Amino acid sequence: GAVVSQHPSRVICKSGTSVKIECRSLDFQATTMFWYRQFPKQSLMLMATSNEGSKATYEQGVEKDKFLINHASLTLSTLTVTSAHPEDSSFYICSASPGGHTRTDTQYFGPGTRLTVL
């Protein structure tokens, strides 16, 4: 149980284009989903928290107009990188939590999406 999927697993795009990444909880309803970014050989940095049916909460320094997050249902959240540039190349990982509002709620992580912007 508690499986989270991401699609696509890898994407290569040209500079200036937009890319959408999907995160799905396959066997549970996720009230809260989280988006992380991981640079090579570094840890995960939380970008934003999304709650179903409401606006995402972005971490300091994350451009909300560049990284659009939509949590349209209890099993799907999307991250759209708009007007992507080479510096946006990274590994993007989502996680989902059945509850999400207490410290004891475990987050289940997706397999990640490798974005390369040429």
Added chain:
Amino acid sequence: AQSVTQPDIHITVSEGASLELRCNYSYGATPYLFWYVQSPGQGLQLLLKYFSGDTLVQGIKGFEAEFKRSQSSFNLRKPSVHWSDAAEYFCAVVSSGTYKYIFGTGTRLKVLA
């Protein structure tokens, strides 16, 4: 502010040897602590977690971790490492007042045959 430190960036052990990965946290109250493993190009898999109770926590794949409040540590151990354990290991703490995870910088484990 809460923080997590993993002092060892790289660790190399021989297959069959014991393993200990260090994790220290900075937190005012009782921390909620996690260990995750990440294989190359993959997401994170939960190994174990500590919320309260017994300070020695058993996890999957033969891993265990011990919470030591006096040392602000939550070290991960395995008595006998397998080649398939080679991966990146992350310690995390849930930050106070929220549900946000704060990750350490990770320890990359290499296993020699």
